[in-house]
Amino acid sequence: MREDTAMTFPARYPGAMRVAVADVGTNSSHLLIAEARGEGGNYRVLDVLKDRTRLGECLDAAGKVTLEGEVRLQRALTRFRQLSAAAGVPEVQVYATSALREAPNGAEVAERAGQETGLYPVIISGEREGELTYLGAGHSVDFGEDNVLLDLGGGSLEFARGGPERASDVLSLPLGAIRMTRAHLRNEPPTRQEVQAIQNAARGALAPHRERFAVRPGTQVVLSSGTAEAAAALLAAGGGRPPVSVNGCSVNTVQLGALLERLRDMNAGSRARLPGIERRAEIIVAGLAVLHAALEALGAREAVVSEGALREGMLIEELRRQATYVGGLSARQRSVLTTAERFGANLAHARHVTELARDLFARLVQTGERFPEEARSLLTAAAGLHEVGQIVSQSAHHKHAAYLIRHAGLRGFAPREIELVAQLARYHRRGGPKPTHPEYAALPPADRGLVSRLAAVLRVADGLDRSHAGQAHVRYLTRMPWGWALSVSGATPLDLVGARDKADLWGREFGPLTVTASNR
Known part of the structure; x- marks a missing residue:
């Protein structure tokens, strides 16, 4: 009974949705965990944690964050992740303000913190900080x-x-x-x-x-x-x-x-x-x-x-974003969301990868690439479920995901469609599809081609949110004489590396892909 409750507690609807946000300031860092109550951004605070990181004390003569500052930041983020995980919220949206924004090495410090703790602080502008604080104060x-x-x-x-x-x-x-x-x-x-x-x-x-x-x-x-x-x-x-x-x-x-x-x-x-x-x-x-x-x-x-201030504004924005996402789902997509929640998937990451995958897919279609009518729906389902295997273990979680999807009882999908979704999740990381893989080889030729092409899209989309910051967005995807040019905005350095590393299957299916960052 306790296991069932733990698996299904993060609710599927805004009335009980849980969100965790944190802000990293010059004097202190704060974590806020809350649960949505009805509509309109209303919420109930479940837990808060304040860590006096005092990054303002940890700047050298050139204004760079010192090693002591990095240690303090990583220690705070580790505590935030542990507390949010205990509350049933696997993802924390972290924004960093003035201290990291102005430090010459702020971006590097944020990237190392993300790699060490799994929480990537997104450095926001002063204007963005003001907008979010206004939103929080207004509530x-x-x-x-x-x-x-x-x-x-x-x-x-x-x-x-x-x-x-x-x-x-x-x-x-x-x-x-x-x-x-x-x-x-x-x-x-x-x-x-x-x-x-x-x-x-x-x-x-x-x-x-x-x-x-x-x-x-x-x-x-x-x-x-x-x-x-x-x-x-x-x-x-x-x-x-x-x-x-x-x-x-x-x-x-x-x-x-x-x-x-x-x-x-x-x-x-x-x-x-x-x-x-x-x-x-x-x-x-x-x-x-x-x-x-x-x-x-x-x-x-x-x-x-x-x-109410910055973190409250962050919380309200995230609750609204998730409510909009859930409210726009079809019954079939809600089945995917239910399954993702049941297996403790990171819903914020899954949502963003889904958005990126859909965007990349749409741009491919616009350039003349042909896919069967069912392709977008299958890609959407796989993007939402690609990390469910982590409930078994991080190692080989792509293989565990395929197994769980096959046996999860997805509603609205035919057996063949469930198998295709499982294989797409199977190939979102590590090696791509090979004729020596039994399940892949058992597919009809047309389905093998579909899995390989959609997996190529999913891999790049997943790479673009490698930091789990949820900030990368596609600016344009252009077919070039030598291959494809993909420009993205909002991507962290880790996201860019992730997309480039996972563009191998894309290169095999569509042609070489070059990923560049845009400041616009």
């Missing part, structure tokens, strides 16, 4: 027709303006609390001149963009950051016990200025004894100085604090 506080969000991290400060649903204008400035602490604070407690230097730097950086984010009649200003939450808790406590949650609390700009002056007069030890400040005592002064200067520059008299 934590009630957004009106015009909202301006300030999200302060360790390395950067994001501004986002928009309506109830999404941000329409986003800006990222290098004004993070850790960055400004390291750049301007030399004394303990900090001097007024040092704090003034931080505020002047914030005003100067914002000045060219002030009109874009200035407060207008009816504008709601929202703060999203650990600094803002800590300040709101101190102001709400008034010397007593701080509230359990400050989400939705209003903070007055004048009060923030007075709190900044109060904290500036204290040394780090004294600040650390204040509730909620313990672990940010060294950076709270710089963080408050930036927020106070920015609010004044924008003409904001008060702001609302949101506890």
Whole structure:
């Protein structure tokens, strides 16, 4: 009974879908595991984990992440993977922000972390970070027709303006609390001149963009950051016990200025004894100085604090993406999804490989390649099930997948179709089809050709998500005199290597394939 429950628990419908997301910041890294509740991005938090990686402390003179920083990052990702796996979520979507974004070796550090831990941190732009944070904040506080969000991290400060649903204008400035602490604070407690230097730097950086984010009649200003939450808790406590949650609390700009002056007069030890400040005592002064200067520059008299931020936005986006995917499935495809869940497949990876395989297939057809009518459906099923064999073992999981598919009781498929799907999954990795393979040799000639050609597509699609980051997308596939040119966007270095390594069968069936990355 327990085994059946474990195998079928990750539900097939948005009402009980589970998702895990994590963000890697300059000061700390966070994991959030949640379960969808109904529609519209509603969810219930199942577990959270915060790891104070403090990558901002692990930068050398050239701004590169040091070996100590790599160790901290990999340790955090390992813990995230273990906790999410225990919650029945095999995949964690990881986004990295300012620390890795600005480090000259950030991409290399992310790739090594992915290889070591199995979780690949996708480095996102400041604008993308702002969009996702706006989405997360909008599900934590009630957004009106015009909202301006300030999200302060360790390395950067994001501004986002928009309506109830999404941000329409986003800006990222290098004004993070850790960055400004390291750049301007030399004394303990900090001097007024040092704090003034931080505020002047914030005003100067914002000045060219002030009109874009200035407060207008009816504008709601929202703060999203650990600094803002800590300040709101101190102001709400008034010397007593701080509230359990400050989400939705209003903070007055004048009060923030007075709190900044109060904290500036204290040394780090004294600040650390204040509730909620313990672990940010060294950076709270710089963080408050930036927020106070920015609010004044924008003409904001008060702001609302949101506890929803980047990872909540990531979570909502992923839940919506999965709900859309599931909602668009046919009954036959739902049978594939049920089987994939039953065997604990990585659904996010399976979904993305399916999308890539369909895209590659469609572009082949557009160039004049001919396939039987059933080909797309068979490819879709195989892409969704190609890794189910990992429930048996990682080694030879392609062979285990073929066995499980044959005996899984897929609904809506004829016996011949099930065998073709099984063989496609069998050849998604390692060696391609050979006449010496008994099951392959037993197929009629037309089916052997179909398996080989569709397996070639599946292998490249799987390679393009080698990192399991779910970011690679096909820009174009062009037939050339010498073969094929495939351009992809969003691919990690590991994805590019994966696609090139697995293009061998494609070369045999269609001609040589060259895979290149595009920044567009």
